[in-house]
Amino acid sequence: MNLGGKADGKPLRVSTIAIDGPAASGKSTVGAWLAKSLGYLYFDTGVMYRAITWAALKRGMHIADEEAVTRLAEEVRIVVSRPTEDDGRQYTVLADGEDITWDIRKAEVDWAVSPVSAYPGVRKALTAQQRRIGQKGCVVMVGRDIGTVVMPEAHLKIYLTASAEERARRRHVEQIARGQESDYDEVLRDMKRRDRIDSRRETAPLRVAADAIVVDSTSMSIDSVLAHIKGLILDRFKMLADAGGPLVECQQGL
Ligand code: CDP
DSSP states (O other): OOOOOEETTEEBOOOEEEEEOSTTSSHHHHHHHHHHHHTOEEEETHHHHHHHHHHHHHTTOOTTOHHHHHHHHHHOOEEEESOSSSSSOSSEEEETTEEOTTGGGSHHHHHHHHHHHTOHHHHHHHHHHHHHHHHTOSEEEEESSIIIIIOTTOSEEEEEEOOHHHHHHHHHHHHHHTTOOOOHHHHHHHHHHHHHHHHHOSSSOSOOOTTOEEEEOTTOOHHHHHHHHHHHHHHHHHHHHHTTOOBOOOOSOO
16 A cells, blocks of 8 residues: 655654454454555454463463463463464464464353453553554554553554444354354354453443544445545545654564
8 A cells, every 4th residue: 555655755654553343343354454555563462362361271270260360461471473384374373482373263262351351450461562562653453442542642543343243244254264163143142242241341441432433344345344444544644644744663673
């Protein structure tokens, strides 16, 4: 994508983009595409919450044991890197050196991740790491609280949503394609439960930031969603350029 503008020879950028929304609303497809088009870092924060959840389950912890799960979140070393295998993954996720890229997509993680994510101590540990990445700029960050808590200063905030039925259908198709067992009714029920916990928790609940642009993709194809979002980026770029800024250098090594 050509964002074109220059001021005093320096690139003018919409440098921090926050994408939030409920489960399976297309955030990762849109986020990854956008990051690739712009040459930015794509960072999916859901991966971190999933990694802590997986590590807790693997150690046989009770998910209701807030103290133990929080301690774990402070200790486990999560590394998200470029793909190390050519097996359809968007990135590789390591927890204390172990490759858990596919494990974090299992049904037991789906089931336990929202209760884990509701613990304030877990959020505190992960939010600090996410902020550090966000502050370097040139990033598309995806999650539930990016525009509201992690990067409230983001240059562009998108809240991506779709009907629960459409989101469940997409997740169901995705799981089948991956060779996972999947029952549509179960996917729908579990997703609604997760959305409920994510929206009602006290710390950093899922909600639309006051300055976010809502995109409802229920009856849109992926191509039209991407075209629409490209338009939003170009508009925002023009708005920022007209206002005289921002001038941002990438520090993400891209
Ligand atoms: O891919 P999907 O939309 O199903 O979920 P995800 O983005 O991988 O996030 C999994 C879970 O992590 C969510 O249901 C939230 O409970 C939690 N999460 C969060 O609390 N805050 C974030 N910034 C990202 C994810």
